[in-house]
Amino acid sequence: MDPLLADETATVNLGLPWQEGFAGLGPAFYTELAPTPLAAPALVSLNEPLARDLGLDPAQLASPPGVAALTGNVLFEGGRPLASVYSGHQFGVWAGQLGDGRAILLGEVQTPLGPQELQLKGSGRTPYSRMGDGRAVLRSSIREYLGSEAMQGLGVPTTRALSVTGSPQPVRREEIETAAVVLRVAPSFIRFGHFEHFSSREQYGELRQLADYVIDRYYPACRGCERLAGNPYANLLEQVSERTAALMAQWQAVGFCHGVMNTDNMSILGLTIDYGPFQYLDAFVPNHICNHSDESGRYAYNRQPNVAHWNLFCLGQALLPLVEDQELALAALESYKTVFPREMEGRMRAKLGLQGEQEADRQLIEDVLQLLAADRVDYPIFWRRLSRYVAGAPAEEVRDLFLARERIDGWLRQYDERLPDDRNTAARRMLATNPKYVLRNHLCELAIRQAKLNDFSAVEALLRLVRAPFDEHPEHEDMAGFPPDWASHIEISCSS
Template identity: 65%
Template sequence: MNRPVDMAASLDLGLPWNNRFAQLGEAFYSHRPPTPLPSPHWVGTSPAVADLLGLDRAWLASPAALDAFTGNLPIAGTQPLASVYSGHQFGHWAGQLGDGRAILLGEVDAGSGPQEVQLKGAGLTPYSRMGDGRAVLRSSIREFLCSEAMHALGIPTSRALCVTGSPAPVRREEIETAAVVTRVAPSFIRFGHFEHFSHHGLHDELRQLADYVIDRFYPACREVPGSAYAALLEAVSARTAGMVAQWQAVGFCHGVMNTDNMSILGLTIDYGPFQFLDAFNPGHICNHSDTGGRYAYNRQPNIAYWNLFALGQALLPLMDDQQQALDALEPYKALMPAALQRRMNDKLGLTRVEDGDADLTESLMKLMAADAVDFTIFWRRLSHAVAGPIESVRDLFLQREVFDTWATRWRDRLQSQPGFDAAATQARMLQTNPNVVLRNHLGEIAIQRAKQGDFSELARLQNALEHPFEELPGQEDLAAFPPDWASQIEISCSS
C-alpha cells in the first residue's frame, strides 16, 4: 500500500499536505519516489510561487530546499507517484502513456487553494517507455521561464517554483546535463487520463475520475439539468476556448497540443517546443518535429476542438447518448472566435465588440502577415500611438499606404466610442500588449550562459518576464527586434 513518506527520515517543510489524487487508488498511478541526482545546484527560483505554497522565501535558497526539490531528500507528508494516462499524439492514438519523467509529490492546501507539486525530470517511472526519466537544462529553463511569463501575462498556466541542475549526463541529440523543474498546479489531470480509462473499458474508474474532477473543480456541473458529465465537457470546452484565445492574442504557439498535454482545467501545461511569434506568420510551426504543421499557430483553435472531441468520446460511456456530447461541444464553435475577438478588441483599445470589428482585425492581420511585421513590437507601438504619433508603427510596414488606410479606420473606430479618452485608452492598451515576451532567442541566450554556470541572464530575463507590461530601464534589449540568427533556432519534442 502506498503511504506518505516517513517523517522521521525526511524533511518537514511545515506544509499542509493532502494527497487527494493518491486517494483515488492505485489504478490511477504507480508509487515512485524520485531518483537522486549528484551534486545539485540552483538554476532559478520563483519567490512568488514560494508565497503561493506558503514556503519561506529565504528557506527556498537553502541546501535542504535544493536537495528536496532535486529529489534527493524525501519530504514529510508527501506521497510520490507517477500517474497513468493515454492519449492522441499528432492525431494518432498512442496508447498508454503516463508520467514518464514527472513525479507528483502531493498536494498542498495553500491559502489560495490546493496546489499539486510535481518534480519534472526526477527519474524513471513505470511509464517512461524508452525514455530515461530525465529532463535537460535547456528544456527545464524554458519551462520555468515560460510558466512564470504566461502567469504574468494573465494566461491560465501551471507555475514553476524552481529549477535545479546537476552535472549528471543526459543523452539527447548530444550529451547534456540534467535538471529538475518543480512545477505547481491545482491539478495535472489531462484529457488523456479520461481517454485511458475509457479506451480500456474501465468505466468504473472513468466515472470515479470524472466525479473527482467535478466535485473538486466543477461543482456547478451538478446543478445543471441533465448529465453532469456533459456539463463537465461543456465547462472544459469553455475554459479551453478562453485559454487558446489568450494564446492567440499574444502570439503564443504551443508546439505539442496532444490530448495528453491538454489540461482538464484549461491550463497551459507541458512547455516543450513552444514559441512567441517574431515576424507574424499565421502558418508558423514552432516545433521542428511537427513536419506536417498540425500545430501551426493558425490551427490551434481547431486542434483544441479536435482534442475536446476526443475528450467527449472518452466521456461517452457516462452519458445517455452521443448527442449529449455533441451538444456539449457545440458552444465552443461560437465561444472561441468570440473570446478571440474580445481579446483583439482589447489589444486595439476598443471597449466593446461591434459590427465591423472582425473585419478591422482580419484586414490588419492579413497586412501584418503580408509584410512579416513583428507581432509584439507592432502591438506595443500601436499602444503608444493612441496618444502620440503613428510613424513608428507605420515604419513597420512595406505597404505603408495600405496601413494608412487601415489606421484611419482604426482611429475612427476608437474615437466613435462614447467618452473616448486617448490617454486612458493608451494606458489600457499598454497593460494589454506586452513589452517583453519570451522570444526564442532570449531564452537561448539565457540557456547558453547557464550552461557555462552563469545564471545572471536567466534572472534578468525572469524579472522582465514577471513584469511584461513595464518598460524597465536597462532592459531595452529584451524588447528589441530579434537578431537574424533567431530564425535559425530549432525547438523539437526532445527539447
C-alpha cells in the first residue's frame, strides 16, 4: 500500500463513548470528510497529564497506531470527521464564507472533564481551504501546542492541545518547512463566525438551530431567565459578552497579545482559540503589535478589549433576526462595558496583592502602568520582582528596572501605604498570580530550532515550565530572565 495513503479499514479505539454533538446539526453546518494522511508520522510531544485527565491511555496514544490516529492517517473508532463552515470579519472587513480550511473535527467524546470535541489542525485540504494547502508546519504547531498549555497554566480559559505529530513531508510557506498536526481539545470550537455565516445568508432556520444548540448545551440558564425580557437569544448574547469581557481582562493582565482577533477566531464559550501570531509582552509597550501581517495595528495589545467589543457587535448583528429587537440586543451588549473594567481592576489588584477595594486603587494601577510604559520595563519581570519585594527582597530589585528612579520611588511609597499589614500573605498571593515563567517568543524560537533537528527536549522543558509557571524551577532560572537582543527581531505573522 502507498505509504501516503491511510488504511481506511483501520481504526483506533480510544475507550471513550462518542456522542453526536455538533454533527447532529446536519449537513448545512459542515462537510463530512476524512483527514488527508501524512507520510511517516512521528510523535513530537504528547500531553500526558491532559491525556490522563481525559481518561485516555498515554501509552496507547504513543504507540504506532496511536500516532497514526493523532495524525489523521487512521480514524478513531466511533468518530465522525467533518469540517465546519463559518464566515467572519477579518481585520475589520467582511470576508464572506470561511470555514475549517485546515482543521477537521473528529467528533465529541464523553470524558471525566465532560464532553470534549477532538479536532485535528493541519490535517489536509477541506472544501473551505480556499487557496490553502490545509496543512500546518512544525513551527506553528509547536507554538499552538505550547501556547494553549501556557494559557491553561496561567488559569486563562483556552482550548487545549493533546499532541503534536510531525512528518518529513514538505510544506511551502515563506520557505519549505515540514508538516505537523496538532490534536486540539475543547468543549466546543463554535465561533462567532458560525452565527455570522447563517445570518448573512438569511438562513434563519439554521441560525436558530445553531443558537438553540449552543444554549441547550452550554448556556441552559438563558432559558427561563427573566433578564432582557426573557429573550433566550438576548440572554445568550449577554452571557457571551460577559465571558468575553472576563477573558479580555485576563489577556491584558498577563500581557497576552493574540494577534489576529477576527470574528472567526472568537470562541462562543469565551475561550482563547487559534494560536497563530500570539505573543506575551516583553517590554511593556501598550501599542505593541505582535502580528507582522497587521500593518494597521488593528490588533495591537491595547486595542484588544475594544476589538472584542466590536466583534461582539458583529455577533449581536448576526443574532438580531432571533432577538427581533435592536434595543434589546444593544442592552445585551452593554454588560461588556461593566464587566471588563471590573474584571480588569480585580486582576490588577490581585497582581498588586491588594485586599478589598479602595477608590485610590485605580490611580495606583494607572500610575504604575504609565511608569512601565515610559521606561519600557519588562512586564513579567516587573511583576515577579514586585512580588518578591513585598515578600522582603530589597527595593533595588524593582528600582533597577526603571530609569525614572524618583518616580518609581514615589509610587512605591504610595504602594507601601496601601499594602495590608500582613505582607507575607499578600506576597504569597502575588507569587501565585504573577508568573515567573511566560512563553516568550525567543523561548519558543529556540525550542523550534531544536525541534527542526529532531531534538524535542526543549519543547518538553518548556511544556513543564508553562504547566507550572508560578513555581521557582531553579534548574531553569535562565528561562525567567530578560530576552536577548535578537528576540525583538523575531517576526510572527498569520502563517506562524
